[in-house]
Amino acid sequence: MAKVAFIGLGVMGFPMAGHLVTKGKHEVTVYNRTPAKAEAWAAKFGGRAAPTPKAAAEGQDLVMACVGNDDDLRSVILGENGAFAGMKAGAILVDHTTASADIARELDADAKKRGLGFVDAPVSGGQAGAENGVLTVMCGGDEKAYATAEPVIAAYARMCRRLGPAGSGQxxxxxxxxxxxxxxxxxxxxxxxxxxxxxxxxxxxxxxxxxxxxxxxxxxxxxxxxxxxxxxxxxxxxxxxxxxxxxxxxxxxxxxxxxxxxxxxxxxxxxxxxxxxxxxxxxxxxxxx
Structure with a gap:
């Protein structure tokens, strides 16, 4: 069992985070820009809702993110209340957002400076795939970080593969x-x-x-x-x-x-x-x- 934070509870993130609890048996803390959705998720799945990305990330082994775009990613990962500010040394950020390869490389470089791991891991399969836990996950990043993240991602994936260094997933x-x-x-x-x-x-x-x-x-x-x-x-x-x-x-x-x-x-x-x-x-x- 891993300690996991999940940031972003939209139509994809909400069920994906749920599978981490129900199928993966992981201990999950969530953050969402709209607090009511995070509270609703916690009530349904028994996890914990955090007030900021930083608070959600504190003490976690992995932090998953699934937000809208490059700018959304920067807002929840970087800055004084971003996830990076709360992550412990050796923790891994897994980004499920469909974003640019540039932001993946940017986050990877920043993660390395902080002693963190990074995997860009956009998904395919849509809302139905997320709800049924059968997403295809395309990953980029260091082999070691991927090897740690893959068994956790498996809770909502039917296919997960590392395609190369950071940015390759995107x-x-x-x-x-x-x-x-x-x-x-x-x-x-x-x-x-x-x-x-x-x-x-x-x-x-x-x-x-x-x-x-x-x-x-x-x-x-x-x-x-x-x-x-x-x-x-x-x-x-x-x-x-x-x-x-x-x-x-x-x-x-x-x-x-x-x-x-x-x-x-x-x-x-x-x-x-x-x-x-x-x-x-x-x-x-x-x-x-």
Whole structure:
């Protein structure tokens, strides 16, 4: 059993922190920007709510964070009330935020100066994956820090792998989002085409999902896409945040991402339709107007 702090109790962090108690049997302290949510978590899972990230981190073996972006990370990790200020020597920060590779390297360098470990560990699998404890976790960081963190992360992961030094987890998550963007647009166009051609969409998908076109998006999203239902899942505004990170990194490393840039623009159209909070599968909505 480890002593763990979890910072950030959104739709992902709340159940992830819960699995640390129920499946991992760890001793967990939580912090959330909205104190009522931390108190609700503590009441449900029996852990402790702390008033600041620093207080949550004090005396813990590991500190997990799952917040919104680079700036949110800096606000909860750095500064006099940040987690780093409370972490004991040898403790490890595991960052599950989808953020830039730059912030991962920045936190890693700062952690080393303080005698701390760091693992960037963004996740894939969405809210359902977090609730069911079957996330894919993409990690970067020192081998020793990862080896310590991995058994704890296992409480909510079905796949956890170290891909290289600090920043590698975030870069791998970018690959993940690049692939998803293209897949969702292709599926949107395929369903749209099938309907215009007068085909039975259910029959078409049942057939082609047994072949090379099969994907998680096809298996799990085609019905709601066909029905025009998008009030669930991973929000368009979150996807655009992720794609902006991908495109910024591509400008730095020279990668050519023409389709990703195009899909990001398509998502901006969905936002103008009022779909910022719709699931990413809502790309089809712009074709059905």
């Amino acid at each position: 870069l791998t998550k970018m690959v993940n989002q690049i692939c998803i963007a293209g897949l969702v647009e292709a599926l949107s166009e395929g369903i749209h085409f099938a309907k215009k051609a007068g085909l039975d969409v259910n029959a078409v998908i049942d057939t082609i999902s047994k072949g090379a076109a099969q994907s998680w998006q096809m298996e799990n999203r085609y019905k709601t896409m066909d029905e025009g239902k998008f009030d669930f899942g991973f929000a368009v505004e979150w996807m655009r945040k992720d794609l902006s990170i991908c495109l910024a990194e591509a400008r730095r490393n020279g990668a050519s991402l023409p389709v990703t840039a195009l899909v990001d623009n398509f998502y901006s159209e969905v936002q103008r339709m009022g779909g910022s909070r719709w699931d990413t599968s809502s790309l089809i909505a712009r074709l059905q107007r």
